[in-house]
Amino acid sequence: MNAIEIKNLNFSYPDGAHILKSVNLTIRKNEKVAIIGPNGSGKTTLLLCIGGILKSKCEVFKIFNEEIKENTDFRRKIGILLQNSYNQVLCQTVIDDIMELPKNLGFSEELIKEKFDEVVKFFDLENLKYKHPYDLSEGERRKVCLAGILISDPDILLLDDPISSLDVETRQKLVDFLKKIKKTIIFITYDPEVALKISDRLILLYSGKIVADGKPKDILFNFNLLKFYKLWI
Ligand SMILES: Nc1ncnc2c1ncn2[C@@H]1O[C@H](COP(=O)(O)OP(=O)(O)O)[C@@H](O)[C@H]1O
Ligand SMILES: [Mg+2]
Numbered sequence: 001m002n003a004i005e006i007k008n009l010n011f012s013y014p015d016g017a018h019i020l021k022s023v024n025l026t027i028r029k030n031e032k033v034a035i036i037g038p039n040g041s042g043k044t045t046l047l048l049c050i051g052g053i054l055k056s057k058c059e060v061f062k063i064f065n066e067e068i069k070e071n072t073d074f075r076r077k078i079g080i081l082l083q084n085s086y087n088q089v090l091c092q093t094v095i096d097d098i099m100e101l102p103k104n105l106g107f108s109e110e111l112i113k114e115k116f117d118e119v120v121k122f123f124d125l126e127n128l129k130y131k132h133p134y135d136l137s138e139g140e141r142r143k144v145c146l147a148g149i150l151i152s153d154p155d156i157l158l159l160d161d162p163i164s165s166l167d168v169e170t171r172q173k174l175v176d177f178l179k180k181i182k183k184t185i186i187f188i189t190y191d192p193e194v195a196l197k198i199s200d201r202l203i204l205l206y207s208g209k210i211v212a213d214g215k216p217k218d219i220l221f222n223f224n225l226l227k228f229y230k231l232w233i
Contacts, residue, residue, distance in 0.1 A: 003029045003156055003184035004050060007060035011049050019045050020056065021208045027201075029064070032178070032185045034195035034216060037205035038230045043188045044083050044160055046205065050186065051080040051158045064155070076105055079154035081162055083188075085141040088148070089133035094125060097133050098148045105152055112151075119147035122177075123170065139165040146174070159187040163194055192220045204229060 004027040011020040019042050027033055035043050049056040052068070052075060061068045068074055082088045091097040098119065102112045120126055123143040133141055142165050149157070162178070163171045178185060178198045189195050195202055195216050202219050204212035206229045212219050219225065226232035 001029045001065060002062065003027050003031065003064060004186075005060055005062040005065075006050070006058055009046075009049060009056050009058040009061070011045060011054060011056040013045075019208050020049065023208075023210055025050075025203075025210070027184060027186065030182050030184055031201060032199045033187075033201045033203060034199035035186065035188045035203050035205055036190070036192075036195060036219075036231065041205045042208040043205055045208075047080070047158050047160055047186065047188060051075075051078050053080065076152075077154055078156045078158060079149035079152065081142075081145055081149055081157075081159040083160040085138065085145050086134070088145040089141065092132055093130055094133055094136070094144050095129045097144055098125075098151055101148055102152045107152070115151045115153070119151045122150075122173070123147045137165075139167060139170070142166060143170060154183075156184045157186070159185065161188050161190065163189065163191065196220060204231070206230075 004025065006023060006025045009020055009023040010018070012018045023046065035046065037043050045054065048054040063074045063077060066072070089097050090100055099112055099116060102115065120129070123146065125143060125147060128136060128140060128144070133144055136144065146162065163174060166174065175194055175197050178187070185198070187198065199216050202214065202216040203210055204219060211229060212225060223232050
């Protein structure tokens with residue numbers, strides 16, 4: 001089964017700049033795809049289009065084989081980690097912030113409590129529970145955002161540079177976790193090692209177009225290709 005099927009996706013910001021140009025992308029269920037590309041190549045924009053946060057124009061847009069229309073509620077199937085953690089937090093305390101999504105999705109109180117304890121332990125957030133998310137370090141806030149996504153166990157994870165700002169231990173734990181779980185994951189990274197560890201497929205985006213799509217090691221060890229697309233000096 002395909003988790004995501006997109007044909008001829010185009011996106012322009014309101015200022016008119018045509019950012020994503022005829023992107024075609026089919027991702028199988030449980031496939032783990034890394035997106036790399038230089039700054040400004042459209043990685044974040046593509047992730048936001050796939051997640052439905054930005055409205056793109058496409059010929060086909062299917063999630064788990066279902067055609068997505070204007071009012072289709074597919075967001076509950078998708079967890080999105082935004083590039084900027086300040087844009088992700090919604091509540092006044094860490095505890096409320098993490099519980100917000102499963103509450104909105106109608107999870108039972110017991111399930112929320114059980115899942116909450118799990119993610120708080122995983123990300124070591126016990127001592128931060130009552131703090132305002134704005135009063136955390138960037139890395140701590142990203143852990144809160146990740147906990148807030150993983151608590152509701154979405155089928156598809158869209159992660160914009162999930163390891164950035166994390167300390168070595170948390171980073172390792174997260175990489176191991178993402179490698180192990182059976183989920184469809186699309187993640188953006190600037191770290192080739194992380195891409196190699198987690199993904200089974202890699203996409204190189206350049207100037208809003210997919211210019212390479214294949215096995216991570218085939219692309220990441222093709223230094224001429226990386227040089228050509230400004231990812232190697
Ligand atoms: N809100 C916006 N309005 C206009 N242009 C934007 C906006 N956000 C991003 N862009 C432009 O879109 C291009 C792609 O940005 P982005 O997807 O954030 O790139 P990446 O994540 O690959 O670094 C860049 O040229 C950027 O300047
Ligand atoms: Mg980005």
